[in-house]
Amino acid sequence: MESIELKHLWKEYGNNIVLEDISISVKSGEFITLVGASGCGKTTFLKLLLGIETASRGQMLLDGKPLKDEPDKHRGIVFQRYSVFPHLNVIENVMLGEEFELSPLLGRTFGKKRREIRQHALAILKRVGLEDSVHKYPSELSGGMQQRLAIAQALIKNPSILLLDEPFGALDPGIRADMHKLILDIWEETKITIFMITHDLKEGFHLGTRLLVFDKYRIDPHQPNRYGATITYDIPVGNTDNRTLTEITSSMLKEE
Amino acid sequence: MKRLINQYPNRKGKILLGLIPFILFLGLYVFASHERLAVNENDKLMPALTTIVDAVSKMAFEPSKRTGEYLMLSDTTASLTRLGIAVCISALISLIVGILTGIIPKLRASISPVVTTVSLIPPLAILPILFIIFGLGEVSKIMLIVLGITPFLIRDTQLRVMELPEEMIIKAQTLGANSWQVIIRVILPQILPKLIDALRLSLGSAWLFLIAAEAISSTEGLGYRIFLVRRYLSMDIILPYVVWITILAFAMDYLLRKLSRSVFPWQLVPKGEG
Known part of the structure; x- marks a missing residue:
C-alpha cells in the first residue's frame, strides 16, 4: 500500500522560514488532521503535499518515489471555496475527471463512453447524497451540497491521498455534523489517506486517527520569521490526556 | 410620505420616468426649430420634423x-x-x-x-x-x-x-x-x-x-x-x-x-x- 514519507522538509522564502525540519511517516489509510494557529504553516504544509509549493529542502516520498512538484491525479483536493466548476452542472462536474483521462484532445466524451462515465458519476453522486440535484448548477446548491460535490468530484479519480483544506469551515454546525459523517463513511469504505486542515480542535479529534499540531518551538521577538513552525505534537487520536489537550488549545489561540 | 431615498418607482413609473427626458428634449427641439424657421424659413440648422421625415423616406x-x-x-x-x-x-x-x-x-x-x-x-x-x-x-x-x-x-x-x-x-x-x-x-x-x-x-x-x-x-x-x-x-x-x-x-x-x-x-x- 502507499505510504508517505517526509524527510527533513524545510520551506523558506528568502529569510522568512515558514516550516522547519518536518519529518513524518504516514501509513496508507491514516486520517490525519492538522491544527495550529493561523499563519503557522499548516496551509503551506498542505500546499507542499499538493505540489503547488516546492520544498526548499528535504524529500517527499510516496511509496519511495518522490512526489511530483505539480498537482496530479494521485492527490485529490477539496478547498473551502471554489472547488467546483460553476459552468458545469453537478453530474458534469463529477464526469470531468474521467473525461480528461479518456479524451486528451477535447476533454469531452460522447456516446457509449459518455454513458459509462455517467453511470459511474451517478453512483458516486448517490454515495454523497446528491442524486436529486444531478442537473443543477453549483450556484443553485447550498454550501454543504457544494462541498459534497467537490468530494464526489475528487473521488472519481480514486486518488491515493485526499487533501481537505478547511472543507467545512464555512458551513453551519448542523450541516458540518452531516459532512463529518459523510467523510468518515467514505474514508472507511475507500481506506484512502486523508489530510485535513481544521481550525476546530474538536473536529480534529473527532475525525482523525492522528492529530498533528503545527507551532513554532522558538520565537525570536526581534525577528519573528527567524524560526519556522514544525510539528509540535503528533498524537494518535484516542489516547490524549487532558493536560496535553489544554496545551494544544493554548498554542492554537496564541497571538501571532 | 416616505423619505425620497426610500421611494421606488413601479414598473410603469420607471418607464415613464425614463421617457420624460427624451420627450422633453424632443419638445425643446420642435419648439426651437419652429422659432428659427419663423425667423428664416430657409434655416438649415434645425429642420422641422416634417422635413426630416421627408428626407428619411427619400433616403430609405x-x-x-x-x-x-x-x-x-x-x-x-x-x-x-x-x-x-x-x-x-x-x-x-x-x-x-x-x-x-x-x-x-x-x-x-x-x-x-x-x-x-x-x-x-x-x-x-x-x-x-x-x-x-x-x-x-x-x-x-x-x-x-x-x-x-x-x-x-x-x-x-x-x-x-x-x-x-x-x-x-x-x-x-x-x-x-x-x-x-x-x-x-x-x-x-x-x-x-x-x-x-x-x-x-x-x-x-x-x-x-x-x-x-x-x-x-x-x-x-x-x-x-x-x-x-x-x-x-x-x-x-x-x-x-x-x-x-x-x-x-x-x-x-x-x-x-x-x-x-x-x-x-x-x-x-x-x-x-x-
Missing part, C-alpha cells in the same frame, strides 16, 4: 436616382459588414491571445509588453499607414477597427483569466487535466461570457473608428453619408442618421447581452441558501 424608401440603390440600406449594410467582420476578427484574436497569455506565464512574459505598447498607440495616428499599406479599400477600414479595439480586448481577457480562482485551476489538475484540457474545459467556457461583456464595452470605440475611416475614404457607409451631406448642411439627413446609428449600436449591445444570457445560463442561476 426611394431608390437613388443615380445608382438605383436604397441609400440608407446600402449605407447600413456596408457599415455593419465592416463593423461585423472587424469585431469578429478582434474577438477571435483576443480570445486566443488573452487566454494563452492569461494562463501560460512564459507566454505572458513574452507577449504582454508588446500588447501593452501597441494598446498605447493612438489608432487614428496610424490610419495613414494603413491606407498606404492596405490601400483605400475595405481592408484598411477593418484593420483600423481591429487595431483599435483588439489590444483592449486582449488585456481584458488576460486579466479575466488571471482572475479565475486559482483553486479551480488546481482542482482541474488534480483531476488529471493537462494544460490544453484546462484551457478548453475550464477557462474557455468561463471566459466567453466575459469576452462578450468586453465586446459590448468596446463597441463604442469600434463605431468611432468605423465612422472615422469612412469619413476619410469611402463611397458608401453611414459615416461616409454624414460627412458627404455635411457639405450641403443637410441636417435633415445627418440628424436621423445619427439617431439610426444610435439605434443600431443599442440593438447590437442588446443582442450581445441576450446571447450571453441564453448561451451561458449558468451565470444567471440564483445563489443557493447558505
Whole structure:
C-alpha cells in the first residue's frame, strides 16, 4: 500500500522560514488532521503535499518515489471555496475527471463512453447524497451540497491521498455534523489517506486517527520569521490526556 | 410620505420616468426649430420634423436616382459588414491571445509588453499607414477597427483569466487535466461570457473608428453619408442618421447581452441558501 514519507522538509522564502525540519511517516489509510494557529504553516504544509509549493529542502516520498512538484491525479483536493466548476452542472462536474483521462484532445466524451462515465458519476453522486440535484448548477446548491460535490468530484479519480483544506469551515454546525459523517463513511469504505486542515480542535479529534499540531518551538521577538513552525505534537487520536489537550488549545489561540 | 431615498418607482413609473427626458428634449427641439424657421424659413440648422421625415423616406424608401440603390440600406449594410467582420476578427484574436497569455506565464512574459505598447498607440495616428499599406479599400477600414479595439480586448481577457480562482485551476489538475484540457474545459467556457461583456464595452470605440475611416475614404457607409451631406448642411439627413446609428449600436449591445444570457445560463442561476 502507499505510504508517505517526509524527510527533513524545510520551506523558506528568502529569510522568512515558514516550516522547519518536518519529518513524518504516514501509513496508507491514516486520517490525519492538522491544527495550529493561523499563519503557522499548516496551509503551506498542505500546499507542499499538493505540489503547488516546492520544498526548499528535504524529500517527499510516496511509496519511495518522490512526489511530483505539480498537482496530479494521485492527490485529490477539496478547498473551502471554489472547488467546483460553476459552468458545469453537478453530474458534469463529477464526469470531468474521467473525461480528461479518456479524451486528451477535447476533454469531452460522447456516446457509449459518455454513458459509462455517467453511470459511474451517478453512483458516486448517490454515495454523497446528491442524486436529486444531478442537473443543477453549483450556484443553485447550498454550501454543504457544494462541498459534497467537490468530494464526489475528487473521488472519481480514486486518488491515493485526499487533501481537505478547511472543507467545512464555512458551513453551519448542523450541516458540518452531516459532512463529518459523510467523510468518515467514505474514508472507511475507500481506506484512502486523508489530510485535513481544521481550525476546530474538536473536529480534529473527532475525525482523525492522528492529530498533528503545527507551532513554532522558538520565537525570536526581534525577528519573528527567524524560526519556522514544525510539528509540535503528533498524537494518535484516542489516547490524549487532558493536560496535553489544554496545551494544544493554548498554542492554537496564541497571538501571532 | 416616505423619505425620497426610500421611494421606488413601479414598473410603469420607471418607464415613464425614463421617457420624460427624451420627450422633453424632443419638445425643446420642435419648439426651437419652429422659432428659427419663423425667423428664416430657409434655416438649415434645425429642420422641422416634417422635413426630416421627408428626407428619411427619400433616403430609405426611394431608390437613388443615380445608382438605383436604397441609400440608407446600402449605407447600413456596408457599415455593419465592416463593423461585423472587424469585431469578429478582434474577438477571435483576443480570445486566443488573452487566454494563452492569461494562463501560460512564459507566454505572458513574452507577449504582454508588446500588447501593452501597441494598446498605447493612438489608432487614428496610424490610419495613414494603413491606407498606404492596405490601400483605400475595405481592408484598411477593418484593420483600423481591429487595431483599435483588439489590444483592449486582449488585456481584458488576460486579466479575466488571471482572475479565475486559482483553486479551480488546481482542482482541474488534480483531476488529471493537462494544460490544453484546462484551457478548453475550464477557462474557455468561463471566459466567453466575459469576452462578450468586453465586446459590448468596446463597441463604442469600434463605431468611432468605423465612422472615422469612412469619413476619410469611402463611397458608401453611414459615416461616409454624414460627412458627404455635411457639405450641403443637410441636417435633415445627418440628424436621423445619427439617431439610426444610435439605434443600431443599442440593438447590437442588446443582442450581445441576450446571447450571453441564453448561451451561458449558468451565470444567471440564483445563489443557493447558505
